[in-house]
Amino acid sequence: xxxxxxxxxxxxxxxxxxxxxxxxxxxxxxxxxxxxxxxxxxxxxxxxxxxxxxxxxxxxxxxxxxxxxxxxxxxxxxxxxxxxxxxxxxxxxxxxxxxxxxxxxxxxxxxxxxxxxxxxxxxxxxxxxxxxxxxxxxxxxxxxxxxxxxxxxxxxxxxxxxxxxxxxxxxxxxxxxxxxxxxxxxxxxxxxxxxxxxxxxxxxxxxxxxxxxxxxxxxxxxxxxxxxxxxxxxxxxxxxxxxxxxxxxxxxxxxxxxxxxxxxxxxxxxxxxxxxxxxxxxxxxxxxxxxxxxxxxxxxxxxxxxxxxxxxxxxxxxxxxxxxxxxxxxxxxxxxxxxxxxxxxxxxxxxxxxxxxxxxxxxxxxxxxxxxxxxxxxxxxxxxxxxxxxxxxxxxxxxxxxxxxxxxxxxxxxxxxxxxxxxxxxxxxxxxxxxxxxxxxxxxxxxxxxxxxxxxxxxxxxxxxxxxxxxxxxxxxxxxxxxxxxxxxxxxxxxxxxxxxxxxxxxxxxxxxxxxxxxxxxxxxxxxxxxxxxxxxxxxxxxxxxxxxxxxxxxxxxxxxxxxxxxxxxxxxxxxxxxxxxxxxxxxxxxxxxxxxxxxxxxxxxxxxxxxxxxxxxxxxxxxxxxxxxxxxxxxxxxxxxxxxxxxxxxxxxxxxxxxxxxxxxxxxxxxxxxxxxxxxxxxxxxxxxxxxxxxxxxxxxxxxxxxxxxxxxxxxxxxxxxxxxxxxxxxxxxxxxxxxxxxxxxxxxxxxxxxxxxxxxxxxxxxxxxxxxxxxxxxxxxxxxxxxxxxxxxxxxxxxxxxxxxxxxxxxxxxxxxxxxxxxxxxxxxxxxxxxxxxxxxxxxxxxxxxxxxxxxxxxxxxxxxxxxxxxxxxxxxxxxxxxxx
Numbered sequence: 001x002x003x004x005x006x007x008x009x010x011x012x013x014x015x016x017x018x019x020x021x022x023x024x025x026x027x028x029x030x031x032x033x034x035x036x037x038x039x040x041x042x043x044x045x046x047x048x049x050x051x052x053x054x055x056x057x058x059x060x061x062x063x064x065x066x067x068x069x070x071x072x073x074x075x076x077x078x079x080x081x082x083x084x085x086x087x088x089x090x091x092x093x094x095x096x097x098x099x100x101x102x103x104x105x106x107x108x109x110x111x112x113x114x115x116x117x118x119x120x121x122x123x124x125x126x127x128x129x130x131x132x133x134x135x136x137x138x139x140x141x142x143x144x145x146x147x148x149x150x151x152x153x154x155x156x157x158x159x160x161x162x163x164x165x166x167x168x169x170x171x172x173x174x175x176x177x178x179x180x181x182x183x184x185x186x187x188x189x190x191x192x193x194x195x196x197x198x199x200x201x202x203x204x205x206x207x208x209x210x211x212x213x214x215x216x217x218x219x220x221x222x223x224x225x226x227x228x229x230x231x232x233x234x235x236x237x238x239x240x241x242x243x244x245x246x247x248x249x250x251x252x253x254x255x256x257x258x259x260x261x262x263x264x265x266x267x268x269x270x271x272x273x274x275x276x277x278x279x280x281x282x283x284x285x286x287x288x289x290x291x292x293x294x295x296x297x298x299x300x301x302x303x304x305x306x307x308x309x310x311x312x313x314x315x316x317x318x319x320x321x322x323x324x325x326x327x328x329x330x331x332x333x334x335x336x337x338x339x340x341x342x343x344x345x346x347x348x349x350x351x352x353x354x355x356x357x358x359x360x361x362x363x364x365x366x367x368x369x370x371x372x373x374x375x376x377x378x379x380x381x382x383x384x385x386x387x388x389x390x391x392x393x394x395x396x397x398x399x400x401x402x403x404x405x406x407x408x409x410x411x412x413x414x415x416x417x418x419x420x421x422x423x424x425x426x427x428x429x430x431x432x433x434x435x436x437x438x439x440x441x442x443x444x445x446x447x448x449x450x451x452x453x454x455x456x457x458x459x460x461x462x463x464x465x466x467x468x469x470x471x472x473x474x475x476x477x478x479x480x481x482x483x484x485x486x487x488x489x490x491x492x493x494x495x496x497x498x499x500x501x502x503x504x505x506x507x508x509x510x511x512x513x514x515x516x517x518x519x520x521x522x523x524x525x526x527x528x529x530x531x532x533x534x535x536x537x538x539x540x541x542x543x544x545x546x547x548x549x550x551x552x553x554x555x556x557x558x559x560x561x562x563x564x565x566x567x568x569x570x571x572x573x574x575x576x577x578x579x580x581x582x583x584x585x586x587x588x589x590x591x592x593x594x595x596x597x598x599x600x601x602x603x604x605x606x607x608x609x610x611x612x613x614x615x616x617x618x619x620x621x622x623x624x625x626x627x628x629x630x631x632x633x634x635x636x637x638x639x640x641x642x643x644x645x646x647x648x649x650x651x652x653x654x655x656x657x658x659x660x661x662x663x664x665x666x667x668x669x670x671x672x673x674x675x676x677x678x679x680x681x682x683x684x685x686x687x688x689x690x691x692x693x694x695x696x697x698x699x700x701x702x703x704x705x706x707x708x709x710x711x712x713x714x715x716x717x718x719x720x721x722x723x724x725x726x727x728x729x730x731x732x733x734x735x736x737x738x739x740x741x742x743x744x745x746x747x748x749x750x751x752x753x754x755x756x757x758x759x760x761x762x763x764x765x766x767x768x769x770x771x772x773x774x775x776x777x778x779x780x781x782x783x784x785x786x787x788x789x790x791x792x793x794x795x796x797x798x799x800x801x802x803x804x805x806x807x808x809x810x811x812x813x814x815x816x817x818x819x820x821x822x823x824x825x826x827x828x829x830x831x832x833x834x835x836x837x838x839x840x841x842x843x844x845x846x847x848x849x850x851x852x853x854x855x856x857x858x859x860x861x862x863x864x865x866x867x868x869x870x871x872x873x874x875x876x877x878x879x880x881x882x883x884x885x886x887x
Contacts, residue, residue, distance in 0.1 A: 001252065001265075003274050003394075009248040009410045019238035021048035026055055027076065028083050034113050045238030047073045050210075051080075059209040059231045061178060061223040066214070066356070066382025068239035070176075071106050074210040078172050079110060082119055082141045089165075090172035091154075091207075092144045095180045095355065097125045098332060100144040102357045103176065107142065125149055127329065137162035147189045147489050150196065155441055156484045158199050167203040173227075177355050178213035179375055181226055182421040183674060184702050188489040190226045190425035191434035194451045195441065197228055202442055214375045216669070217420045225423055228451075242385045246414070249396045250407055267396045268294055271348075271368045272301035274394065276309060278346060278364055279316050284339075285346040285364035286353055288380045290371060293519075295324045296527030297555065298368060299348045301599060316345075323349040326509040326528060354379045361387045369398035370406060372671045374418045401662040401726045404738035408729060419669035424707035426453055436467065436483035443474040488512075491702070495543060499526060501533065502546045508533060513543075514701075517591045517614040518558040520545040524594060525556045538614075554605055559593040562678045563849050564697045565842075565857065567619065575716050576758040578626050582713040585622040585699060587676070588846040590615045612802050617846055621705025623713040624695040627656075631753045632683065632694045634763050638749065653679045655750035657696060658741035663723035664698055668711050675708050676701050682855055692855060724754045784852040787822070791815050794851070803847055805840075814865065820855040822848060824862045832862045 020042040023032050035041075043051075046064050053060055054077035062073055078090045094100040104123045111119055122128070122136035124145045136143055143166070145154075157163050173196075175181075181189045200207060209227045213219045223231040251265040271287055275298070278285050289295045303317040321335050321344055338344040339359040347353065354376060362384045371377055377395070385391030397403035406413050425431070435452050438444065439462070449455045459475055462468040467479035477483070488496075497516035499508040508528050511519065516538070520526055524535045526547060534550035569583035592613040596605040635652045661677035664670070680695045698712045699705075712719060728751055730739035735747030748764050755761055782794050791812070798806035814825040824844075826832050834840060845860050 001270070001273050003249060003270075003277070006249045006251065006270065007247050008250045008407060011246045011410070011414060013241075013244045013246070015243045016239075016241040018240040019045045021045045021238070024048055024051050024055070026080075027051060028080050030083055030114070031076065031080055034110065037113070038109070043072075043076075043238075044069055046234055046236055047076065047238070049236065050074070050234045051076045053232060053234065054208065054210065057208060059211075059223070059227065059229045060234055061211040061213055061219045061231050062234040063213050063215055063219050064235060064237040064239065065241065066379060067241075067386040068237055070212040071103065073234075074174050074212065075107070075110070077210070078142065078174065079119065081171055083114070085171070086118070086141070087169050088141060088171045089169045090142050090174060091150075091166075091170065092142060092174040092176065093150065094144065094146055094176050095185075096352075096357075097123075097127065097146055097329065098336070098357050099176065099355050100125060100146055104144050105358070107144075124153075134162075137166065147185075147192055151188075151192050151437070151489060152484050155192070155195050155199055156437070156482070158202075158441060164203065167199055168205055170200060170203075170205045170207045173207045173209050175209065175211040175223075175226070178211040178219065178223060178226065179216050179421055180355070181222070182423055182669060183706055183708075184430075184491050185489060186222075186226065186421070186423035187425050187427050187430050187706055188434075188487075190228075190423055191430055192489070193227050194425070195434060195438045198438060198448070198451060199441065214379045214418075216375050216418045222421045222423070225425060240388070242388050243390045244381070244385055245390070245392045246381070247392065247394045248407060248410060249394055251396065251399075264399045267369045267398045268297045268301065270396050271298050271366055272305060274366060274396075275302040275320065275346065275348070276305045276316075278366075279306060279319050280309075282345065283364045284342075284360065284362050285366060286359075286362055286380075286383055287346065287348045287366035287368060288354070288371065289348060289350060289368045292324050292326055292350060293527065293555065294368060295322050295348050295350055297599070300527070300532075302348070304599075319345045321347055323347045324352055326511075351376060351380070353383065361389070363389060363391050365391075365393045367393070367395045369396065369400070370403045372402065372665065373669050374413060374416070375421075375669070377413065378418075399736070399738045401659070401730075401738055402666060404730060405666075405726055408731065419667075420711075421669050422707045422711055424705065424710075427702075427704045427706060428454060429704040432458055433483070433487045436462065436477075436479070436486070439468060439475060440477035440479075440483050443471065443476040444468070445474055497538075497543045497545060499533070499535070499545045499547055502536070502548055508547065514589070514616050516543075516545065517589075517616055518560070520547070521558065521591060521594065521610060521614055523556065523608055523610070524558075525550060525552070525554065525596075527555065554596045554598050556594045556596055558591050559595060559607070560589055560591045561850075562590070562676065563588045563681060563846065564622065564678060564699065565845065566624070571713070573713075573716075575625075575720075577628060577760060578757050580623065580625050580713065580716050582623045582710055583621070584619060584705075585624075585697065586617065586619050586842055587622075587699060588615060588617045588842075588849070590850060613850070615846065615850070617842060618703045620700045620703060621707075621709045622697045622699035623709045623716070624697045625660075625716070625757070627653075627679075627683070627694045627696060627753075628756050628760065630760060630763075631756050634767075635683070635749075635753065638746075638767070650745065652745055652749050652753060653683045655735070655740035655742065655745045656753050659723040659727050659739065659750060659754060660696065660698065660719065663719045663726060664712050664715075666722060666726075667715050667719050668708055670708050674701055674706075675699070675712075681849070692857075720754065720757050724751065727751045727754060780851060780853045782852045784822075784848075784854045785817060787848075787852065788815055788817050798847065798851065801851075803851075805844055805847055808835075809844070809847075820857055821859040821861055822854075824860070825865045826862050827865060829864065832864060835860075835862050 022042060047069055050060055050062055050073040062070055064070060082088050100123050107121050111121055119141055120139045121142035122140045124133060124136050124143050154163055158167055209229055211223050220231050220233050251270045253264055275287060289298055299322045302320060306317040307315055323335050336359050365381050365384045367380055371380060381393040384393060397407050431452055431454055435458050468475045469478040491512050495513040496510055498510050499520050501508050520535045520538060522535060522538055526533045526535060532550040533547035535545050535547045538545040565586045567584040567586055569581045572581035590613045593607050593609045595607050598605055638650050638652055657677040657679060677698050682692045683694045698709055700708045727739045735745050740747055740750045752764055787794060795810040812824050816823040841860055845858055848854050849858055
């Protein structure tokens with residue numbers, strides 16, 4: 001396909017001239033001399049402004065464009081201080097090790113000019129040798145590091161190894177790429193800075209904070225949330241910019257023989273057609289894909305085309321490479337060097353290269369699907385044209401609402417402001433992790449409640465767990481573990497899984513549990529640097545998956561089912577004709593199957609069910625919206641069951657969820673993996689008289705929640721109205737993957753359902769309703785209301801299936817069912833206490849819900865059976881032998 005034929009919009013941003021300012025009067029003459037020697041006789045106006053504001057002891061966040069000289073903006077005040085105070089220390093914090101190493105290269109000219117006796121610097125991370133770490137702690141004025149090292153090395157060891165000198169003389173803390181600190185990562189980092197501030201106060205230091213950020217809607221708010229200090233903003237950009245071209249690319253439509261629209265060609269396919277042309281034209285480029293899987297798909301398909309096109313000549317397939325998380329640091333460094341030296345012409349990357357890592361001069365970017373936020377779009381396209389030369393940027397529009405909305409309304413992308421970055425530093429699990437770490441650094445006092453809001457509730461729990469001891473009103477750490485090493489800053493889930501190549505026993509990659517269940521389940525095809533591996537076994541106990549190289553022509557996508565149970569509501573409101581609530585929920589995500597998709601044409605080659613489904617259970621926050629009864633009844637009577645009874649078709653509840661999720665993501669700075677939207681399971685119950693309330697849940701995909709769902713609660717009106725506009729404004733005739741997620745659904749019915757959230761409207765005329773709805777999305781093996789009679793059969797099935805708790809449940813001979821409550825009749829008080837322990841109770845509820853058509857909001861109760869003689873005999877024996885243990 002010819003890319004020029006697919007361009008539906010182009011925009012040229014003209015060259016921008018620089019705006020200069022003289023050197024500030026309080027900039028040291030030595031530093032002025034260095035700048036003049038480097039050919040810099042004036043500063044950009046924002047650089048001068050930042051220096052002057054910093055001299056007034058302001059904490060500053062700078063938000064000028066990419067390649068605008070932000071590094072020099074925060075280097076000048078730091079080096080100016082060091083030249084006048086040789087004992088001064090500054091810590092530069094970067095979100096990745098690669099970026100810290102890259103920025104160290106930018107500081108080297110200063111070190112060479114002034115000499116080690118005036119300024120010393122070093123990169124302090126997990127790859128730094130012991131001797132180099134010692135040198136840096138002792139001598140370095142500027143320490144470049146990452147949040148993980150602050151968390152696990154600097155703070156826990158503040159009183160030894162020379163860290164006490166660093167904290168006592170800490171003048172500046174510089175945070176680059178501030179906008180990346182959002183979600184779980186940002187919430188953790190905010191707590192790291194709570195602890196950092198606590199340590200600085202202990203050493204009577206009060207560092208000044210200098211931050212740089214991409215353009216987001218709330219940079220000052222984010223900086224203040226992360227650092228716990230007041231900030232001002234510098235945003236008047238004085239840097240020049242080259243002429244920049246932007247092309248919106250719409251993939252070809254897929255039309256059926258019936259002349260109906262069945263979606264569009266995959267963005268990965270279009271990218272794989274464009275990239276060989278860029279290679280052959282000797283362009284230097286980055287192609288950004290939205291997932292690790294898409295990186296590998298684009299890389300493989302592009303290399304295949306380059307191999308084919310150069311069949312009679314030298315292959316250019318080795319001129320491109322992948323770049324993403326999962327590659328080793330050594331692999332990434334080698335790839336970066338090959339780009340800088342010109343060995344490679346282009347990279348296919350995740351947003352790992354969105355940050356300012358130096359990979360040489362780039363003249364083209366290809367964005368394979370809108371990245372989800374305007375901030376990311378400008379960061380990614382900003383990688384091209386940094387040398388001052390004209391550049392071209394392609395955005396290949398995916399068949400998703402964001403992308404198609406941009407295709408119709410490009411001004412939304414080019415003229416509107418950016419989104420808000422959201423964190424929740426008071427997430428209880430995150431805060432608890434850092435309270436434990438803080439206690440091990442310096443004993444806690446009740447004064448620390450100003451830092452950690454939940455300290456009063458947390459201290460008694462930690463004392464009972466014997467992790468804290470009260471020492472005259474100070475609470476010192478008494479646990480055995482190293483608390484700062486008990487968690488990952490990048491996510492809340494502490495469980496990590498490894499993928500091992502069984503042929504050579506080498507590690508391919510590592511990931512968290514939720515990602516593992518989706519990407520390295522049995523039978524999954526996992527791709528790494530264009531090489532395919534087939535997972536042959538996932539061992540849950542050792543948290544290890546084993547794989548072998550694979551040469552097949554397909555990749556896999558997981559299929560999952562999600563059950564949600566309300567724990568408690570925290571606030572609610574009436575919105576138009578629906579009730580909206582926000583609170584705590586329990587989510588049980590079950591990966592039960594996967595589909596095989598052929599490379600190049602992405603044809604579905606079939607489904608495979610997992611022998612044992614993989615279940616991830618966690619508590620989080622959610623907003624839930626009650627769906628009006630008239631919508632529920634009509635949608636239920638539109639449902640159709642597949643021939644094998646395994647799949648429900650024509651499920652307009654899913655279209656409703658799809659539209660609301662994308663509107664919610666557009667209104668918040670979230671991505672697919674941040675937020676989930678599902679209906680309560682009773683949405684597609686079989687009974688015509690079923691009168692349970694049906695809810696749509698918008699939940700955070702993180703343990704404990706991160707504030708996204710609460711933001712949805714606050715923006716409910718905006719989100720519903722945006723969903724109506726996105727569906728109603730789509731160019732398709734009857735519904736497509738872009739607006740409602742499935743071209744087989746009726747767009748008019750989804751739009752009708754959305755509008756009914758605002759006011760009651762009669763259903764469209766002429767719709768065909770069936771008499772009843774099938775029972776569930778996945779046909780369940782057992783009916784909940786028949787469990788009392790079929791309990792033993794149910795238990796035998798669970799044992800055969802290998803479910804946890806199956807053996808325990810098999811010891812129960814009697815159960816009772818009353819509406820949505822299941823009561824287990826147990827033999828003794830210990831079993832009762834054990835079954836009602838929160839983790840066990842939730843697991844039992846999830847097992848029952850997975851294998852039966854249990855109603856939404858299933859409740860579990862237990863009672864003791866009448867004491868039988870044999871139980872008395874057992875107790876008597878125990879009493880005779882252990883009278884001090886058994887009452």
